Amino acid sequence: MKLKEFAKQLGLSPTTVSRALSGYPEVSEKTRKRVAEEAVRLGYRPNVNAVRLVTGRAGAIGVVMGRSGEFQFSEYMSGMAERLDSEDIDILVSPIAEQGGKDESQLYSRLATSGRVDAVIIHSPMPDDKRIALLHRLGMPFLVHGRSETDVPHAWLDIDNEGAIRRATSHLLDLGHRRIAMINGRAGLTFSLHRDKGYRKALEQRGIPFDPRLVAHGHFTDELGFRFARSFLEQSPRPTAFVAGSMMTALGVYRAVRSFGLVVGRDISVIAHDDVFPYLTADNMVPSLSTTRSSLRAAGARSADLVLQLLSGRPATEIHELWPVELILRESTGPLPQASE
Amino acid sequence: MKLKEFAKQLGLSPTTVSRALSGYPEVSEKTRKRVAEEAVRLGYRPNVNAVRLVTGRAGAIGVVMGRSGEFQFSEYMSGMAERLDSEDIDILVSPIAEQGGKDESQLYSRLATSGRVDAVIIHSPMPDDKRIALLHRLGMPFLVHGRSETDVPHAWLDIDNEGAIRRATSHLLDLGHRRIAMINGRAGLTFSLHRDKGYRKALEQRGIPFDPRLVAHGHFTDELGFRFARSFLEQSPRPTAFVAGSMMTALGVYRAVRSFGLVVGRDISVIAHDDVFPYLTADNMVPSLSTTRSSLRAAGARSADLVLQLLSGRPATEIHELWPVELILRESTGPLPQASE
DNA sequence: GCGGTCGTCCAAATCGTTTTAAATTTCCCA
DNA sequence: TGGGAAATTTAAAACGATTTGGACGACCGC
Numbered sequence: 001m002k003l004k005e006f007a008k009q010l011g012l013s014p015t016t017v018s019r020a021l022s023g024y025p026e027v028s029e030k031t032r033k034r035v036a037e038e039a040v041r042l043g044y045r046p047n048v049n050a051v052r053l054v055t056g057r058a059g060a061i062g063v064v065m066g067r068s069g070e071f072q073f074s075e076y077m078s079g080m081a082e083r084l085d086s087e088d089i090d091i092l093v094s095p096i097a098e099q100g101g102k103d104e105s106q107l108y109s110r111l112a113t114s115g116r117v118d119a120v121i122i123h124s125p126m127p128d129d130k131r132i133a134l135l136h137r138l139g140m141p142f143l144v145h146g147r148s149e150t151d152v153p154h155a156w157l158d159i160d161n162e163g164a165i166r167r168a169t170s171h172l173l174d175l176g177h178r179r180i181a182m183i184n185g186r187a188g189l190t191f192s193l194h195r196d197k198g199y200r201k202a203l204e205q206r207g208i209p210f211d212p213r214l215v216a217h218g219h220f221t222d223e224l225g226f227r228f229a230r231s232f233l234e235q236s237p238r239p240t241a242f243v244a245g246s247m248m249t250a251l252g253v254y255r256a257v258r259s260f261g262l263v264v265g266r267d268i269s270v271i272a273h274d275d276v277f278p279y280l281t282a283d284n285m286v287p288s289l290s291t292t293r294s295s296l297r298a299a300g301a302r303s304a305d306l307v308l309q310l311l312s313g314r315p316a317t318e319i320h321e322l323w324p325v326e327l328i329l330r331e332s333t334g335p336l337p338q339a340s341e
Numbered sequence: 342m343k344l345k346e347f348a349k350q351l352g353l354s355p356t357t358v359s360r361a362l363s364g365y366p367e368v369s370e371k372t373r374k375r376v377a378e379e380a381v382r383l384g385y386r387p388n389v390n391a392v393r394l395v396t397g398r399a400g401a402i403g404v405v406m407g408r409s410g411e412f413q414f415s416e417y418m419s420g421m422a423e424r425l426d427s428e429d430i431d432i433l434v435s436p437i438a439e440q441g442g443k444d445e446s447q448l449y450s451r452l453a454t455s456g457r458v459d460a461v462i463i464h465s466p467m468p469d470d471k472r473i474a475l476l477h478r479l480g481m482p483f484l485v486h487g488r489s490e491t492d493v494p495h496a497w498l499d500i501d502n503e504g505a506i507r508r509a510t511s512h513l514l515d516l517g518h519r520r521i522a523m524i525n526g527r528a529g530l531t532f533s534l535h536r537d538k539g540y541r542k543a544l545e546q547r548g549i550p551f552d553p554r555l556v557a558h559g560h561f562t563d564e565l566g567f568r569f570a571r572s573f574l575e576q577s578p579r580p581t582a583f584v585a586g587s588m589m590t591a592l593g594v595y596r597a598v599r600s601f602g603l604v605v606g607r608d609i610s611v612i613a614h615d616d617v618f619p620y621l622t623a624d625n626m627v628p629s630l631s632t633t634r635s636s637l638r639a640a641g642a643r644s645a646d647l648v649l650q651l652l653s654g655r656p657a658t659e660i661h662e663l664w665p666v667e668l669i670l671r672e673s674t675g676p677l678p679q680a681s682e
Numbered sequence: 683g684c685g686g687t688c689g690t691c692c693a694a695a696t697c698g699t700t701t702t703a704a705a706t707t708t709c710c711c712a
Numbered sequence: 713t714g715g716g717a718a719a720t721t722t723a724a725a726a727c728g729a730t731t732t733g734g735a736c737g738a739c740c741g742c
Contacts, residue, residue: 002728002729003728003729003730004728004729012691013691013692013693014693014729015692015693015730015731016690016692018729018730018731019730019731022730027689028689028690028691031691043454045451045454046728046729046730047394047456047727047728048457048729049390049393049394049399049456049727049728049729050697050727050728050729050730051728051729051730052393052394052697052729053388053390053391053394053696053697053698053699053727053728053729053730054696054697054729054730054731055697055729055730056697058389058390060433065415065418065419065422070415071618071620071621073414073415073418074406074411074412074414074415074418077406077415078406081406081435090433090434090435090457091434091435092401092432092433092434093418093422093432093434094431094432113386114386114388114389115388115390116389116431219619219620220620221619221620221622222622222625222626223622223625226625248620248621255626255627258627259627277412278562279411279561279562279563279589280412280562280589280592281562281563281564284563284564284567284593284596285563285596286596286599286600343698343699344698344699344700345698345699353721353722354721354722354723355698355699355723356701356721356722356723357720357721357722359699359700359701360700360701360721363700367719367720367721368719368721369719369720369721387698387699387700388697388698388699390697390699391697391698391700391727392698393699393727394697394698394700394727394728395698395699395700395701395726395727396699396700396727
């Protein structure tokens with residue numbers, strides 16, 4: 001069913017019908033209502049591609065997915081989808097062609113010039129992320145999920161990684177721990193740097209020297225959690241507490257601790273960052289895991305919302321949101337055991 | 342840069358340029374080459390929306406994402422993305438409006454009539470899935486990831502869930518286990534039924550009666566894995582082996598076993614299905630987890646491939662792929678302990 | 683009853699391509 | 713050298729909507 005045909009059935013011109021459906025004021029309330037009703041009855045829906053061509057809008061938001069298929073991804077997308085459900089806007093997922101390098105910027109260029117999307121969301125930025133400058137230069141609206149230190153104006157939404165890790169570390173210090181190991185995210189990413197900063201600040205406040213041998217960087221996988229934790233535990237004196245970057249990391253840490261015949265929550269304290277997944281919950285771990293918590297799904301929903309604001313004209317420089325992170329104490333954290341002192 | 346402008350710069354007509362770029366035979370090799378080179382040099386790319394309007398093709402494949410944001414999702418999508426990287430085809434993610442019910446079919450209708458996608462992939466089908474009949478009726482090409490028993494012709498790609506679980510169960514029986522519990526997927530879904538069938542067949546072959554108290558259904562979460570496993574272990578006599586539906590489920594099972602003071606691989610054997618995630622590997626669990634294994638990423642890549650075949654005219658009735666599943670034995674499975682007999 | 687305003691509605695241009703149908707050029711052979 | 717087939721190229725008509733610039737009455741005040 002095309003507009004022309006539909007209009008004829010109504011005895012109206014295509015113009016009027018189009019306006020009625022788009023909510024323009026030049027059409028009487030009576031006919032608007034009639035048009036709306038008939039559209040439903042006859043099942044008329046404007047052809048998306050025609051609308052896109054003529055308006056120049058793509059009706060889609062692009063999300064670039066890393067090669068490694070992070071487990072966090074679907075949770076964030078669920079959130080976005082939740083928010084975009086009511087709008088007539090799609091989510092477009094683009095794979096990254098090659099890790100880092102030139103191909104990545106090519107992907108963004110193509111995304112921008114092809115007119116496939118109206119805006120892009122980028123993840124895991126670095127302090128001087130080249131993508132940000134690129135997208136700005138291309139004139140493509142974008143939101144950064146995370147933060148960067150570039151001068152290029154850009155909208156962003158981030159959680160307070162520094163504060164979260166600072167509080168987590170401080171809490172462990174309060175409990176008497178002095179050798180606290182941290183398994184951080186990939187080196188060079190802003191959030192990893194922020195977490196590092198939070199960790200150091202907490203130590204600094206107590207006048208405890210920073211020991212680089214207690215910090216590791218890498219993907220959030222159970223394997224790295226396990227390996228790093230083991231290598232930390234082999235040190236002497238060994239750490240008595242861990243700050244783990246993710247739930248998966250924490251799984252590895254738990255295993256590593258057990259493999260040394262130690263008990264989490266008694267011999268070794270663990271705090272991890274939790275993005276709140278329906279399929280893996282900190283409460284259910286044994287012992288239950290203390291976490292710094294922030295809903296990734298909520299971040300996804302809000303991201304979609306902010307992109308919509310961006311598209312409707314709100315200046316990117318106004319869009320900066322820093323979310324606080326909760327610290328949830330459970331059984332995996334406890335006072336420094338006497339013997340270890 | 343528009344086609345008209347670009348053509349003028351080349352001293353050719355838009356028609357010729359369009360044909361040269363689309364690889365039609367009516368243009369001489371010499372000009373084709375020149376056009377291609379200049380297109381790169383001047384950065385001309387056809388406007389996607391104009392192409393879509395005139396060709397009627399959307400240039401996108403739709404994937405419907407469940408509300409619950411399954412952790413498997415991004416791995417499958419990564420696979421799809423991998424395959425579609427070379428094509429000029431997008432992946433469109435649609436959230437499901439409401440769980441089940443009427444809204445779901447509305448979503449598919451809209452997806453089909455709006456011209457947003459050329460094909461759709463549906464997941465976790467049921468034996469008489471309404472979506473299949475609906476999409477068929479709407480004339481929208483689609484691929485079912487999983488299987489169904491409907492008469493409606495449809496393309497599908499599935500793994501041999503029945504065979505996998507049958508082999509897993511048989512292996513446990515070989516080891517002497519007699520009370521084997523199974524934590525299956527959500528009730529009513531085809532793959533759950535297939536797994537159930539595989540489980541029963543294995544028992545039947547040994548003449549062991551099926552005990553419904555040893556089977557549970559639900560989402561693949563660590564929480565359900567833990568709860569179900571605990572409730573099974575409370576039975577008397579308790580099961581000596583578990584078949585777990587997913588890696589997350591297995592995590593819960595491991596915890597439950599430990600919470601009873603039992604040891605996986607010695608007191609209790611566990612086999613789980615593994616979709617092969619980079620962030621959670623069976624090899625790294627302690628003890629390492631025996632699995633039925635099938636790469637979800639590969640399935641995603643192949644799905645994209647099959648959809649492309651579908652779109653280029655291959656009949657849906659020809660597209661049926663059943664993938665075998667590997668059985669990988671590791672430390673979590675062992676002979677029935679003497680004391681338990 | 684006339685000119686102006688307002689509220690509705692419409693004809694036609696437009697978006698940037700692909701593709702049909704026709705026009706041109708090239709080429710080969712009688 | 714001319715005729716016709718084959719190889720190139722082109723002009724113009726789609727595709728299905730939005731939107732610009734008017735047109736047509738109805739209504740009001742003077």
